[in-house]
Amino acid sequence: MSGLLVAGTTSDAGKSAVTTGLCRAFARRGVAVAPYKAQNMSNNSMVCVAADGSTAEIGRAQWVQALAARVRPEPAMNPVLLKPGSDRRSHVVLLGHPAGEVSSADWQTGRRQLARTAHAAYDDLATRFELIVAEGAGSPTEINLRAGDYVNMGLARHAGLPTIVVGDIDRGGVFAAMYGTVALLDAADQSLVAGFVVNKFRGDADLLSPGLRSLERLTGRQVYGVLPWDPTLWLDSEDGLDPGSRRAATGARHRVAVVRLPRISNFTDVDALGLEPDLDVVFVSDPRELTDADLLVLPGTRSTLADLAWLRDRGLDAAIVEHVRRGKPLLGVCGGFQMLGRTIADPSGVEGSPGAEVDGLGLLDVRTDFVAEKTLGLPVGEALGAPASGYEIHHGRITRGNGEDFLGGMRTGTVFGTMWHGSLEGDELRGALLGEMLGRPPSTIRFAAAREARLDRLGDLVEGHLDVDSLLTLARDGVPTVPVLPPGGVR
Structure with missing residues (x-):
């Protein structure tokens, strides 16, 4: 061999x-x-x-x-x-x-x-x-x-x-x-x-x-x-964040702030946004850095409960709610989506102490219950009139209340939540979502071709x-x- x-x-x-x-x-x-x-x-x-x-x-x-x-x-x-x-x-x-x-x-x-x-x-x-x-x-x-x-x-x-x-x-x-x-x-x-x-x-x-x-x-x-x-x-990173590699060189019209969670996972979800020439994608951890963001992304995390507590300790929870109150768009992915809901419960201790139950940010009418069995999937579907696909890796089970379906998640007003990682790599969906959120024309970037x-x-x-x-x-x-x-x- x-x-x-x-x-x-x-x-x-x-x-x-x-x-x-x-x-x-x-x-x-x-x-x-x-x-x-x-x-x-x-x-x-x-x-x-x-x-x-x-x-x-x-x-x-x-x-x-x-x-x-x-x-x-x-x-x-x-x-x-x-x-x-x-x-x-x-x-x-x-x-x-x-x-x-x-x-x-x-x-x-x-x-x-x-x-x-x-x-x-x-x-x-x-x-x-x-x-x-x-x-x-x-x-x-x-x-x-x-x-x-x-x-x-x-x-x-x-x-x-x-x-x-x-x-x-x-x-x-x-x-x-x-x-x-x-x-x-x-x-x-x-x-x-x-x-x-x-x-x-x-x-x-x-x-x-x-x-x-x-x-x-x-x-x-x-x-x-x-x-x-x-x-x-x-390339798609495995270990650390390199925010500079995702930043627009010059002339960006919109600032995209991605919350740098301590246990952030699958932050490659924003790579496709980093290729858009009119978007300046930055990672932030201070509430003051959210004030001028046109779009806020709350990414995935290996520990939803611990990172939600971190958000609150730093005052980022209030800054996120204020961002939405001003009518600006917010996208939560997987653990970030779970944080946006009403309640997060961990009856079996998947992430920590068994029986833990905390309030989410209350921006979406959903409840998350952690279970031992992990969900792994390669879902396909449609959202915003565009074909959509992605992948799922999570222990959380979502119970939805009132709101529009959105990529295995929910949308209410300017707040979007999805359990599908990688969905922004789809050019048609990314174009439709950014058009909905930022009022911009469809993208000419082809992500798969850019990766190749x-x-x-x-x-x-x-x-x-x-x-x-x-x-x-x-x-x-x-x-x-x-x-x-x-x-x-x-x-």
Whole structure:
């Protein structure tokens, strides 16, 4: 079997971008390639369809990487998805379905079962695809976690994967980070690290060359290329917010304020709005930042009750109600929609203490009751005279009172609520909704084409700046003999 592990010196070094770009580059060469990430920790997820026809949940990044590879997304591409519920506890999604929780206290015990499932999923993919491009998590040199690692070098050892290390030069210290990443590994792990990719470079390439040559000489490993800084390039994010990437360059006529909830999830829902040239999409967390918003979006959240309490603590609840009182439009999605209702109840303790029941913002006549069974779906329908589709990921069950139906939710006046993530990606629906809310003409933006163009742009960057042929040979033939660097790993 052929494969490649894309590791990084740090989180957000560019592993996802390099993995996505390589998937597109290899697919262009006619290789049957699949993405894979053993474990993803993210509240940005997506619904896909498993081989048996059931719906399943995977990380958003792997779903996009499958599009880049031109293959159907499936649960084996992200067998373990951890959705943080608190600083020390995460909800586990195993092969697309809920599988309890794991905490820092039982981490080592819990990881053994997760590792078996993750590695079996990799082995399954490897029987069905010519090549697997696996994305690591964080750094492969988390020496405090190495004993239970199954995502980075634990995966590389399991499958004999040659590994490249991506470093973000924009952060500074990239050469030390790359050398140190290798040197702190033990000899067996070091033997699988083939080389490096420098990411986010801007400046004079001649000034970088001496450092690259020294890194190759000191490590005995190849630098496979340098990817340039491209501020226009962004993909569906999995970890953090990058509000600047969604902001209009100049001339925006309308300001869209998205509430930056502490446990925000699936904030890719607003990506389509960020492509509209007349919309300036900003993330806000202060009530004063809502005063001049033309449209307010209350997004999804991993913890509706906790984030509703946060809204109230900051006075954002009053600012939201005042926004509506002034006749301005408001869109709530999933957890954000639930907050807009009359009552939110948690009889079984899905989000916290069993029996909790609190008042919502009272802007829509709905009640939410959390239940243990998660809803996963890919609904289709019609709204505002336009075809509509999206995906559902939630535990809340909605009981509606008076109001107009709207995308599995409700509309009352200028307040819209929906349980359908991703619905704004539909061009006709987005145009109709923005026309209704902001009185603007239909959009000329085609979201699916824009996403495909971004994937092609990333593929072009990888083709133009990385030695793709050598990386393909590396994935097929394995790592050549490489030296062990002192100190040869911390034990």
